[in-house]
Amino acid sequence: MQHDAPSLSIKVRSALFFVLYNLAGIFYSFLCVLIGPFLPLKPRHRFINGWTRCAMWLDRHLNRVQVNLVGAENLPTQPCLILANHQSSWETFYLQTVICPQTTVVKRELLWVPFFGWGLALLNPIRIDRSKGNAALKSLLKQGKERLQQGLPVLIFPEGTRQPPGKLGKFNHGGTMLACQAGVPIVAISHNSGDCWPKGSWVRYPGTITIRISPLIETEGKKAQQVTAEVKEWIQGNYPGELSE
Template sequence: MQHDTPSLSIKVRSALFFVLYNLAGILYSFLCVLIGPFLPLKPRHRFINGWTRCAMWLDRHLNRVEVKLEGAEHLPNTPCLVLPNHQSSWETFYLQTVICPQTTVVKKELLWVPFFGWGLALLNPIRIDRSKGNAALKSLLKQGKERLNQGLPVVIFPEGTRQQPGTIGKFNHGGTMLACQAGVPVIAISHNSGDCWPKGSWVRYPGTITIRISPPITTEGKKAQQVTTEVQEWIRDHYPGELSE
């Protein structure tokens, strides 16, 4: 989707959102640092996600971004691997309101970012150093199994980096390898968040983000590459818009 030059109204709303969203994050992070360490893991997730819910409320009322959620009934009550396509930071926020608690994979240096990183560290994410190749994969598998054994769903973006709207990137096999080794199902998620939150831009465009959740994809008796193919095909087939080849 190609965006027209944003109107003055969109720019003003986006700027106001940016200010309020970051201000709320700074203030809320202090509460998280003060209170979060004393809460059990699952209540801690719900408490810290108060900022996420605030961000989504601001997005809806200031940026006029509506959300259409399809397939939420497919989310299991047992540990699973969640593999969404990746277009912006929007899905990293919104999915925390749909799947809570959850654990995500983060670059370990993000945990040192003031305010944001402090709160993120309290969610006990899977910490990896992407520059270390095979060591990073081993760390993902080890920590991922630990989180699944704790009863936490694991959310991984298999494309690794954000893609342009209407584009599905190449998927890596780390997430499906974890799912196959742990014997848990995979949930695929397809969405068009980049239409409203384009990567590399502070402008937020009004519109509707559709997010579609697949039925559980079994990993029993399958290899990671096979599951990756199934996930990628489901995301492509259910993408809410036109895909460029």
């Protein structure tokens, strides 16, 4: 979706959101550092995600971003891989509110970011160093299996980096390799978050983000490349809008 130049109202609302969202994050990070380490795993996830829920509340009331959730009955109740297309930070927030607890793959340097990184570290994410190539993949597979054995769904964005609205990047096979080796199914997610949260912009546009959740995609007896193709086909076929090459 191509946006016109943002109106003054949109700029003011976006700026207010940016300020309140960051202030809430700083305040809540201190609470998380003080309280989070003493909570068991699942209550810790729910507590830390209080900031996530606050961000989504601010987004709804200040930025006037509505959510149309399709396929809520498919939300996982068992350890599995969640593979979603990636357009903005919105989906990293929203998916924490509907699938909790969960763990996700993060660049290890994110954990060094003051406030945000401190809280993120308490969620025990899968830490990887993307510059390490094969070592990063081995780390993903090892840590991912550990999280799945703990009963945690694992969220991965197979494109690796955020894409513009209406486009899908190349899907890597790390997530499907993990699912196949661990013997767990996959839930695919397709959405258009970039229409309201454009990549690389502080402006948030009003509108509706549609997020669609697939039934379980089984991995037993399949190769990672085959499953990746199935996941990408589902995301393409259920994208809420037009896709371009």
